[in-house]
Amino acid sequence: MSLIHKIKNKIKNLNTKDEVLSGTTVALALVPEAIAFSIIANVSPLVGLYSAFIIGLITSMIGGRPGMISGATGAVAVVVVALVARHGVEYLFAAVVLMGIIQMAIGFLKLGKFIRLVPHSVMFGFLNGLAIVIFTSQFAQFQTPDGNWLTGPVLWIMLVFVALTMAIIYILPKFTKAIPASLAAIVAVSTITICLQIPTKTVGDLASISGGFPVFHIPLVPINLETFYIILPYSIIMALVGLIESLLTLNVIDEMTETRGRGNKESVAQGVANTVCGFFGGMGGCAMIGQSIINVTSGGKNRISGIVAAVGLLLIILCGASLVEKIPMAALVGLMFMVAIGTFEWASLRIIKKVPAIDVVVMVIVAAVTVIFHNLAVAVIIGVIISALAFAWQSAKRIYAKVTVDEDHVKQYDIVGPLFSAQ
Numbered sequence: 001m002s003l004i005h006k007i008k009n010k011i012k013n014l015n016t017k018d019e020v021l022s023g024t025t026v027a028l029a030l031v032p033e034a035i036a037f038s039i040i041a042n043v044s045p046l047v048g049l050y051s052a053f054i055i056g057l058i059t060s061m062i063g064g065r066p067g068m069i070s071g072a073t074g075a076v077a078v079v080v081v082a083l084v085a086r087h088g089v090e091y092l093f094a095a096v097v098l099m100g101i102i103q104m105a106i107g108f109l110k111l112g113k114f115i116r117l118v119p120h121s122v123m124f125g126f127l128n129g130l131a132i133v134i135f136t137s138q139f140a141q142f143q144t145p146d147g148n149w150l151t152g153p154v155l156w157i158m159l160v161f162v163a164l165t166m167a168i169i170y171i172l173p174k175f176t177k178a179i180p181a182s183l184a185a186i187v188a189v190s191t192i193t194i195c196l197q198i199p200t201k202t203v204g205d206l207a208s209i210s211g212g213f214p215v216f217h218i219p220l221v222p223i224n225l226e227t228f229y230i231i232l233p234y235s236i237i238m239a240l241v242g243l244i245e246s247l248l249t250l251n252v253i254d255e256m257t258e259t260r261g262r263g264n265k266e267s268v269a270q271g272v273a274n275t276v277c278g279f280f281g282g283m284g285g286c287a288m289i290g291q292s293i294i295n296v297t298s299g300g301k302n303r304i305s306g307i308v309a310a311v312g313l314l315l316i317i318l319c320g321a322s323l324v325e326k327i328p329m330a331a332l333v334g335l336m337f338m339v340a341i342g343t344f345e346w347a348s349l350r351i352i353k354k355v356p357a358i359d360v361v362v363m364v365i366v367a368a369v370t371v372i373f374h375n376l377a378v379a380v381i382i383g384v385i386i387s388a389l390a391f392a393w394q395s396a397k398r399i400y401a402k403v404t405v406d407e408d409h410v411k412q413y414d415i416v417g418p419l420f421s422a423q
Helices: 003-013 016-040 045-062 074-087 090-106 112-117 119-143 150-173 182-195 225-255 263-279 289-297 303-324 329-343 358-373 376-396
Strands: 398-404 412-414
Touching: 016 074, 016 182, 016 289, 016 303, 016 329, 045 263, 045 303, 074 090, 074 182, 090 225, 112 225, 112 263, 112 303, 119 150, 119 225, 119 289, 119 329, 119 358, 119 376, 150 182, 150 329, 182 329, 225 263, 225 289, 225 376, 289 303, 289 329, 329 398, 358 376
Parallel strands: none
Antiparallel strands: 398 412
């Protein structure tokens, strides 16, 4: 197919309205997550918001998976907590720069292809564990700032609007797909609570999101080997965690859209995004499977939706903070509940009796590690190791010997099958 035909096909398949509306939905959903991840990392909420804008914009423009959304993530935030606590936020910015350089090196060396070694059982466990994490992480919105659970009318109002949001997202697509159901639900619930002045928890209760443009900032750390040794372990872990989550998300979106992304190109894009992010005072990040699923299911399958989401987030910071801060958290909680339900691989429950027992064990272990430790990279690595050992064991059991006797009555043993040895 010629280049002209490819361009024509892309234009033909492009639905600008769906892309823009989907990107707008994602921008709204990014706000509370970016704030929450900033709090986890002990940095200002604006650090997370700027990170989501920078990483989301760059990866949408040059990444290897159109339609995939990237930004500040909990997986990376958990890694940097100790670094910020011990050495300060400037060392975090330096670590993010080095993280990006490592990711670019992995992409240029074309090591991203090794994500194909991840078996389906690990993928199922990864998705199921992540769905549970997304679902349970919303429980914090049903608590007061001091950690007590909401009670009385406040709780019931929250539950009613969560249920209304979920109902709109589920029912609306059966009647029309003119606008994304997620966006319609957020607008509807927000309109009801604002017009009727119903007291409920809002985005503004988390933190103020008003700010200016991100400013170029060289990390204020000593340029010496001591600094390098301090940030290197964190940068390596962040780089690997970010790429594993990004490339697994890429595979998930590939299956949803029945297309194929480019893992090495995405690795380079993530690296460029994080390097730039570090120089603009960001906390780093990677692909976000929850936001990516929202985007794809809302009709955003091209680069436009990701760019709109990133620019929309910046516009919210610059001039739309006062309005977005009035959005009830119930609407966003309901949206994330639906994302969790859609992320969970329900088919994995139906095939439990049809697949080998070791695959079931791997799925359960990967999901459990993801839920307990909130570390997707460790969960996936453990799953791959168990699967590899199980494969080696099964292969070793298929070895046998052919015995023959030659004319001198000497027995000869020919070993057939894989032979493993260790010292």
